[in-house]
Amino acid sequence: MTTTTRFVYRFRDGDAGMRDLLGGKGANLSEMARLGLPVPPGFVISTDGFREFARLDQQLPESLWQEVQEALKEVEEAVGRRFGDPDNPLLVSVRSGSKFSMPGMMDSILNLGLNDETVEGLAKAANDRRFALDSYRRFIQLFAKVALQADAERFEEVLTDARTKAGANDDADLSESDLEDVIRRFKEIASTGTEPFPTDARDQLRIAIRAVFESWTNPRAIAYRNHQHIPHDLGTAVSIMAMVFGNTGPRSGTGVCFTRNPSTGERALFGEYLPNAQGEDVVSGVRTPKPISELESEMPDSYNALVEHAKNLENHFRDLQDIEFTIENGRLFILQTRSGKRTAMAAVKTAVDMVGEGLISRDEALLRVPADELSQLLLPRFDDESKERAAKDGRLLGKGLNASPGAATGIVAIDGDDAERYGERAILVRPETSADDMPAILKAGAVLTSRGGITSHAAVVTRGLGKPAVVGLSAIHVDTKRGEVSVDGIVLKTGDAISIDGFTGEVFSGTIDTVPADISSNDDLRELLEWADEARRLEIRANADTPEDAARARAFGAHGIGLCRTEHMFFQEERLVHIREMLMNARHESTEAANGVYENALKSLEEYQTSDFRGILEAMDGLPVVIRLLDAPLHEFLPPIESLIENLAIARVTNGPEAEVREMEELLEAARSLAETNPMLGHRGSRLGVTNPDIYEMQVRAIFRATKDLIDAGKDPQPEIMVPLVMGEAEVKSLKAGLTELAKGLGEDLGRPARIHFGTMIEVPRAALDAGAIAPHVDFFSFGSNDLTQMTFGFSRDDAEEKFLRYYVENEILPRNPFETIDETGVGRLIEIAVKEGRKGNASLQLGLCGEHGGDPLSVDFCHRVGLDYVSCSPPRVAVARLAAAQAAIGQTERDV
């Protein structure tokens, strides 16, 4: 990089399209400045500056510093104050801001430029010494914490102490002399930092820029980027802007508002503010702010101006905006605007409404809703009766702010370790949350705070994550040291049950029953998904093994069953008996008696299967149902070998009844003979079909019989037979020959020559590599992406996650968990080969995917790009897949243009 590279951009030089270079915050500040909105004067250090800083081993490039000083001069001129001037000092804010919003993850420093001299100048100029001292103590606190790594808790202790001494409820009630004392003690704490507290304003600025850059790589920022899949090499920009003050008295204030309700999508200004405060007081949740509606009566002019600016910003950016504002002595400033994080419900409503308002097109609406988040709409609600009972029993602890929707029954977790221990079942309970609590929030299933408003950290973050949250339930006291929550004498300890209703804000002790969400009543969603159905090319099927699941899938909009697994059908006790009889007697097939038992067991299983298939085919009447023949290895139908060994050892040592011992020995022998070192790579699926054809034949007979029954009853069953685990052409030919022969006979027996589609899973790497040869023998391929991922990576899903896969993902050795999102390098490439060569071998080949990736938007996008005909996913993911398929199709169009 040469010295001529430009690192600093005045707001007037930038615009909203420069997010890469200026970060989201800087780009939008520039855009607002260009639009003539009341933005304080300022400039942005670009991400190029960050990269050069990183390249120089965390040193500010000299040319960057020169540019900053020049730009600062212009700010001084615009404001009419000079930076570091003891009489009338310019103060600035130094804020982080990367391309993608990472709320609260990185650091910012405000009120920069204060020292013992300038604070008096500020007091004089503002004619308000209390304000100047308040600003000074804020500066010391934040700067020492961010730039000098001082202990943040000690500052809070000093403030609490000062409030107690002064008998004040609020920092705003501290007097000048209280604040002088606070500042003195703050300086002492700051002096324990990593370097001396700088008094020179320029030194402060230089250190602050460095600290903001460095905050890109703090652990919580890294964790957040991992979670959100934000690349680590983007870096952050730094916005430097003249301070405006919301803490200059009752005609001042600061707040946050959304142009629409980010929780529900309702079209009305939504937000809150604090009089006589600086922005961090709102966001941190330390003080519970007032609803934005009260601003209308308190400061009508500022309110009206805010409504006007909010409307213009939304129209300009054509999206729901999240706006920070400050009112300084009655004058409104906009300090930030960005697309607002919202719940899935709000995202759907906003998108559909905006189409109605002519603000965006249908395609844009479809792209506005993160497909993955649609599953949030399926968050359960509390059962009304159960909730009423709980209230009657006196278990209602209170009602806080319904910050993020969803109902959660779980376990009280007060610190991060508890949240980690209980995982999804944890309900994290904190006085308030900050960026430091991010790891715990990511682990927990829901969040409850006693302080903070609907734009507090806890609220914003949980809405973004789609986790239920209730905030600002001031009735409760959270004792973090003792790990207890108390309210009116009721004490809940860590580990106790608690329930929170994110729809209503109610909080209960104990558990409450939940009921599944009913999305059919959401008209906006229905409309959006109808648009999606028009836009998408991929067909969406569901994986379902029971008539109930099939019906549910159909209600969610599935166009068929892409995978009906037959093994689960055998695990009910009355069926397991027969399959065990079959297995035990197949081992001694020489005797006639054994043969008889074997045949009878098969016949019983055939009756069960016929009725299974009839039920599913009826539920999906008129739509295809892909029935996968038995895939599981036979040993799964016997008791686990370890328990047999243990019981047998005990029975022998204790001289148990001989007959019992003999039976256990026989079971153990059978289990051992079926046991495998690596069952995943074992004798199952097509391999069983080849070596033990009776089972597949039984299943095919059952499919034919179920089909005939339904046809006779005037229905339109559409079964397709799928063979799992095949690895090559000869195997498929061999299986097909057997089943075709059988099908011919059955077709004749049953009075009509049924033509049933026949296909194979492609889930073994070799099958993908032999797809061109397999294709002419089948009607369809269905990619079993779960097993294909296991074999392509050599990962055993049962073990990998815990043993090393999580580590790999967290350390970016894998960009994502390949069991969640298709790995395009390996698995995806095999699929591409199979698609291309399969189609070449059989032009009418139908191609689908039925692994769990079918419900993952990125994987759906891949499936679209690679040219599959359908994806099949679990019923609750059908809506996700429909939307993702539409987004893929629209994205494809965009890519094509």
Added chain:
Amino acid sequence: MTTTTRFVYRFRDGDAGMRDLLGGKGANLSEMARLGLPVPPGFVISTDGFREFARLDQQLPESLWQEVQEALKEVEEAVGRRFGDPDNPLLVSVRSGSKFSMPGMMDSILNLGLNDETVEGLAKAANDRRFALDSYRRFIQLFAKVALQADAERFEEVLTDARTKAGANDDADLSESDLEDVIRRFKEIASTGTEPFPTDARDQLRIAIRAVFESWTNPRAIAYRNHQHIPHDLGTAVSIMAMVFGNTGPRSGTGVCFTRNPSTGERALFGEYLPNAQGEDVVSGVRTPKPISELESEMPDSYNALVEHAKNLENHFRDLQDIEFTIENGRLFILQTRSGKRTAMAAVKTAVDMVGEGLISRDEALLRVPADELSQLLLPRFDDESKERAAKDGRLLGKGLNASPGAATGIVAIDGDDAERYGERAILVRPETSADDMPAILKAGAVLTSRGGITSHAAVVTRGLGKPAVVGLSAIHVDTKRGEVSVDGIVLKTGDAISIDGFTGEVFSGTIDTVPADISSNDDLRELLEWADEARRLEIRANADTPEDAARARAFGAHGIGLCRTEHMFFQEERLVHIREMLMNARHESTEAANGVYENALKSLEEYQTSDFRGILEAMDGLPVVIRLLDAPLHEFLPPIESLIENLAIARVTNGPEAEVREMEELLEAARSLAETNPMLGHRGSRLGVTNPDIYEMQVRAIFRATKDLIDAGKDPQPEIMVPLVMGEAEVKSLKAGLTELAKGLGEDLGRPARIHFGTMIEVPRAALDAGAIAPHVDFFSFGSNDLTQMTFGFSRDDAEEKFLRYYVENEILPRNPFETIDETGVGRLIEIAVKEGRKGNASLQLGLCGEHGGDPLSVDFCHRVGLDYVSCSPPRVAVARLAAAQAAIGQTERDV
């Protein structure tokens, strides 16, 4: 196929190049006829005829039959007799013969054209009624067995009975009236066949042709083709030829000879004959024939003619010939010639000698020796002392014919089931063997017969298979019904130990120690392998884990170690202790004591490893040694979980000592925490290297230390470090970064900046697919074809073989066992992708293969074609790989031309 297709070829129309169409036998008969050798007149029905026959559901095409009749007319004219003529009948032989020699596997019928009338005409014409009757009984016996599925044993019983009555030793001693009686009884047996015995000569011929065609698909032929990897769709031709008779009296005879010794390669006519007999008497081993040398004195003219023809045939075909001949009243006929099956020792000697004789080129010599069979040269010999001791103890049972070399100590197996049960350890003991014994011979490790000569079925087959055999040990009596072998009052039962020396013909009861073969004394082999080294492009390395193996590999001509596995090094008891200490204490790493134990254990292991590596590097001084870092999952170093469960259950029930129970519980807990559902796909190899870097670092330190020690001692160690199981670029980068850092430090510590090659196994399908990205970070790839096969197929090697893989291979669902020969469709394609893209990513990338396929000639050929730099195989396979690599290179040249 149209009616104009030609199915029949006169001998004069064919030549040796037409093996596809005429089969080996027919093509060579044609060639001999063209050369003017004394071949009886005849013709061949081509394999096109076979295919048309198969297409018509086992019916002879009418045009084929017409052609046969026309050709037969010409034979009649040439011989001067007419087929079916009651006065002077032409008899013919109808023989099978496919492209590849399948000795004894298919059927032939001789003496065809006889019935109650023509037999008298033959008697009159030959002026020898006894001969005519003998021919008739042979015809009935063979035709009824082959074409009518009559019970073959009953014929033998009649003959035995007749000999007993007549007091004859030999069928040749039966009188006319004895034979008349035999014929009468034979006809009775024949009448129990599947259809009436045809008396019309043309009916006989038609049925015989059909039966020969059908014998292509008899079970033993199918089994043989599976074993020899001969395609099942080639089909057989049928040769029809005028009969000449070796059974017309003392001036007649029949025999088989090899132009060189097929056991040793010695250059001298080798063979045997029977006077007054037909060919099957020699081959079947029913009568023990005379050495060919005796023919010189008995029938000098015929002998001299035979020597002359043999020499001409060998010169013409430029290969060792296996010749069948018949002498009819002093006139010599050649009935067949083919390349003789030979032992590996003979193949090597013959090939090298023929180069010396100017008969063939070096390239031809290299192609003449089946590379796979070189491993036969490593067949063990008996330890001289042990043999002497056995002889002194009276355990020498006798000395038979040394039909096929090698020494075998094993278990007496008398029927096929026993051979199957004992497998390689079985020594099959039979009176004689026939094609029906083929499955048992394939299973058994060696063969012993009481009857038959060095060209008998047992001898020919075992030489072809490279299994030791002693035949014609007439001192022993084999009682197949009781499953016993007896000699001089000593009785060995099925299951008893027996030892046979195929080098000397000696047979002992009990076991005898064996010693490995020493190939260094085989000058011919050394010369051949030197030519191979000049011809090949692939480098040959060996897989070796100990200094002893390394030295052995070097002696076999390995140019380095391609795979040094480090896990086996930990399994000695004194090391296992340390690795267990390490594992148990890594689990509680919070305590300082545990940390200390852990560190000490690692240090101890480092000392062991340093000495391990020093030994191997020293043994391979100056040659590369690829050291694979730990690959095994850690649970392999703990006791098996099943035994822990069992012992713990017992200890608990029996109130065992508390401390013991607690220790077992702790071990079980550790074992459980390390246990995996699918260890093959588990937490091992690079995955351990990433999550538990201490072990890899310990190993790398040991490699550096060993290297330094040797350099200091003036040696030239060339270690290369290889990481197993990687699956992608980021993983390789991560591992390399850690090891490079360490290596840098070590290089400095040890006083010289060592540059050690760093590479990865490619054994996970995804690694092959990401090879282009991995390549720039490494010096070499080594394809781990074992694991790559497991993952590409989804086969667990531990289980697959027995559960389904054998079935798959036997039923042609897989052409070969992919763990023996690389599957080119799947595994091979992944290798090709990795080679191509790896080289593109790193032009200087070195490419090798170190799975067991490295010693398989077909796989070596693949490795050559795909452009690898080396293969690495087990030390005993090094010679095989050297030759195979040469053959691949020569083949490549041929393919290029």
